Amino acid sequence: MNRQTLAAATPAAAPTCINYLSRLVGVLCAVAMGLSALGVLTALGLIAWSVVTRYVFGNPPAWADDVVAMLLVAVVMLAAGPALRRGEHIGVDVLTSQLGARGRCWSDAWAALAAAITGAILLVNGWDTAASSRMMGIVTDGEVEIPLFWLQLFLPLGGGMLILVACEALARLATGAPSLAVSHSAIEEASK
Amino acid sequence: MNIAFLLLALVLLLFTGMPIFAGLTLFGSALLYLTSGSLGAISDVIYHDLNSYMLVAIPLFAFMAHVMIRGRIVDDLYNAAYTLTRHLPGGLAIATVAACTVFAAISGSSVATALTIGAVAIPQMIRFGYSPRVAYGVVAAGGTLGILIPPSGPMVLYGVITDTSIGGLFMAGIVPGLMMAVIFAAWAMLSTLFGKGRIEREPRATWREALRALRKSAWALSLPVFVLGGMYAGVFTATEAAAAGSVLALVVACLIYRNVGLRGIWESALDASRTSTMLFMILAGASVFGHVLTKLRIPQEIVEIVVGAHIGVTGFLIAMMALIFILGMFLESIAIILITTPVILPVMLHLGINPIWYGVLLVINLELAQITPPVGMNLFTIKAVTRAPMGQIIVGSLPYVLLLILGMAIVMLWPQIALWLPGLAMHLR
Numbered sequence: 001m002n003r004q005t006l007a008a009a010t011p012a013a014a015p016t017c018i019n020y021l022s023r024l025v026g027v028l029c030a031v032a033m034g035l036s037a038l039g040v041l042t043a044l045g046l047i048a049w050s051v052v053t054r055y056v057f058g059n060p061p062a063w064a065d066d067v068v069a070m071l072l073v074a075v076v077m078l079a080a081g082p083a084l085r086r087g088e089h090i091g092v093d094v095l096t097s098q099l100g101a102r103g104r105c106w107s108d109a110w111a112a113l114a115a116a117i118t119g120a121i122l123l124v125n126g127w128d129t130a131a132s133s134r135m136m137g138i139v140t141d142g143e144v145e146i147p148l149f150w151l152q153l154f155l156p157l158g159g160g161m162l163i164l165v166a167c168e169a170l171a172r173l174a175t176g177a178p179s180l181a182v183s184h185s186a187i188e189e190a191s192k
Numbered sequence: 193m194n195i196a197f198l199l200l201a202l203v204l205l206l207f208t209g210m211p212i213f214a215g216l217t218l219f220g221s222a223l224l225y226l227t228s229g230s231l232g233a234i235s236d237v238i239y240h241d242l243n244s245y246m247l248v249a250i251p252l253f254a255f256m257a258h259v260m261i262r263g264r265i266v267d268d269l270y271n272a273a274y275t276l277t278r279h280l281p282g283g284l285a286i287a288t289v290a291a292c293t294v295f296a297a298i299s300g301s302s303v304a305t306a307l308t309i310g311a312v313a314i315p316q317m318i319r320f321g322y323s324p325r326v327a328y329g330v331v332a333a334g335g336t337l338g339i340l341i342p343p344s345g346p347m348v349l350y351g352v353i354t355d356t357s358i359g360g361l362f363m364a365g366i367v368p369g370l371m372m373a374v375i376f377a378a379w380a381m382l383s384t385l386f387g388k389g390r391i392e393r394e395p396r397a398t399w400r401e402a403l404r405a406l407r408k409s410a411w412a413l414s415l416p417v418f419v420l421g422g423m424y425a426g427v428f429t430a431t432e433a434a435a436a437g438s439v440l441a442l443v444v445a446c447l448i449y450r451n452v453g454l455r456g457i458w459e460s461a462l463d464a465s466r467t468s469t470m471l472f473m474i475l476a477g478a479s480v481f482g483h484v485l486t487k488l489r490i491p492q493e494i495v496e497i498v499v500g501a502h503i504g505v506t507g508f509l510i511a512m513m514a515l516i517f518i519l520g521m522f523l524e525s526i527a528i529i530l531i532t533t534p535v536i537l538p539v540m541l542h543l544g545i546n547p548i549w550y551g552v553l554l555v556i557n558l559e560l561a562q563i564t565p566p567v568g569m570n571l572f573t574i575k576a577v578t579r580a581p582m583g584q585i586i587v588g589s590l591p592y593v594l595l596l597i598l599g600m601a602i603v604m605l606w607p608q609i610a611l612w613l614p615g616l617a618m619h620l621r
Contacts, residue, residue: 036469037461040251047248047435051428068431069245076242076476079469088470089211090524094566096209107209114210118217118477126235151243155235 018168018177025168029082032161036079043068043075066142070151077154081161084115085168109173116166122159126152195490195535198223202481202531203522212527216477220484227488234480241479242472245431246352250471252434253343255464256415256441257299261308262456263445265412269294270312272409279396282384284320285330286377288313292334293373296341297416302562306335306573314578321391324580326383329588332570333376336559336596339525341369342420343437345471346525346555348430353533354540356547358430359423363614364548365555366420371609372556372599379595411444424617471526478530491538498539505543509550509604512536513557520561524569528558549603552610556600563589563596 046064054060096107130152139145206215221231273287295305310331317327339346342362351358419437422428428436445452519528562570565586574585603609
């Protein structure tokens with residue numbers, strides 16, 4: 001089982017329009033990934049602070065747990081696209097890894113298409129859900145009462161990022177441009 | 193609708209090579225659309241499954257592990273283990289298992305454990321005359337302890353899905369984890385004693401040497417004690433323990449070992465975010481799949497089938513473990529938990545199976561999945577570390593596959609091995 005790669009069968013120089021698209025997607029992914037990592041550090045800080053205030057001041061902030069849970073949705077949806085771009089989502093490649101270059105190209109295109117359709121589902125369904133939450137004026141449960149649709153909007157955002165990255169991958173495959181997706185295995189990740 | 197057909201169709205779809213999260217979401221969405229004519233609010237289902245305070249423990253444990261890996265504490269840990277065991281037959285192999293056991297209690301990940309310990313242990317073992325096959329097998333198997341000995345990412349996920357105490361699951365993993373470590377170490381010792389080749393043994397370490405080695409590794413050893421001790425003493429919840437462990441890891445790596453700076457912290461946060469996103473996107477897909485299964489009343493159908501078959505608890509468990517073993521050859525552990533658990537949870541409850549016991553059996557089976565071909569993450573890890581032929585790694589790991597099956601059978605026959613500690617400490621029976 002390897003992470004998804006979208007390597008082209010016959011790498012060639014990328015056309016200019018693909019380079020522009022790649023640059024745009026690259027910047028968006030870098031920003032999204034940075035915000036996601038910031039979310040992890042914020043969650044860590046909030047929980048640590050909550051523990052300290054509970055034992056030192058005897059008065060933990062009741063809202064911290066709710067905010068941390070909300071942050072998780074943002075962390076995941078922001079990083080979903082960048083992770084796809086780096087070929088980090090796990091797939092079963094027992095069969096596809098046996099294919100030749102042309103077969104791999106088709107299987108990569110199939111994987112990118114699947115990610116794009118999933119992104120489209122998240123985008124359309126997530127947008128509709130957020131819109132209906134907004135219309136009904138639903139707020140979050142618990143100590144922090146904020147309009148739910150603000151948080152639900154992270155799903156269409158994540159879906160949109162998946163579509164962008166998948167489109168870039170498909171465009172690269174279609175034009176024979178070299179893939180930007182790096183085959184980062186869990187092993188390489190852990191060894192950093 | 194035929195559950196076997198559905199599961200087979202899903203597995204076949206995943207075999208086309210698409211990302212697992214996409215396969216689960218598309219399959220679930222298609223089923224939902226075909227049966228009810230619309231997707232409903234599936235993004236609301238995903239949102240509510242991800243919006244969980246308990247799940248935050250996973251990125252935080254991942255962050256802790258990444259900080260400790262960057263802190264390079266493993267050298268001291270391995271030296272301490274070797275100093276204590278070097279006089280025994282197979283001392284270096286035993287030290288490797290011991291280091292894996294302690295590192296498992298820090299990292300919560302099998303791949304991270306096999307990789308980190310493997311990079312240090314495999315060259316050493318080969319240098320001291322161990323057959324490469326033995327070295328690969330010990331590290332691949334020792335690495336699997338990463339998900340059984342707490343903290344464990346798969347246990348957190350399983351706990352959230354089944355609404356089982358994560359602290360209880362963590363505690364239930366300790367004795368079986370240590371038991372597996374002892375079984376692995378015993379096998380390593382026996383295979384060295386009766387195996388081919390001559391392996392040099394060093395003299396027993398003096399008390400002074402042993403104390404010096406232990407003192408150097410004290411910080412590494414303190415982390416699991418702090419995290420698990422804090423949880424079981426009731427000081428922290430699982431999520432808080434992950435945060436507290438992360439803070440301690442930062443103190444150790446930044447201030448004591450001085451191997452991690454601001455850049456290292458940021459990179460660890462990026463890695464933690466990526467690792468957990470990969471996992472949570474599968475959770476998102478599985479929540480769509482689980483939602484549609486519930487709507488189609490598939491779990492109830494399975495309950496009826498199992499009850500009608502009169503196979504009893506043991507028969508059901510053996511059948512499930514066999515199925516998961518087969519799935520484990522091809523699928524990733526997290527996907528197995530997320531696909532199978534919602535389907536069989538009602539059966540477990542109906543048959544009165546303790547979810548903590550089942551959780552431990554499941555995780556031992558997932559350990560097997562790490563070292564069974566063709567898809568075994570630890571096998572790939574060893575391959576990446578050593579560039580050795582895959583056949584040699586698989587042959588080296590085979591005895592440990594049998595030992596893990598033995599361990600699973602022991603826990604199945606004597607549930608108290610898993611349930612005694614949580615029962616004692618947390619009154620969870």
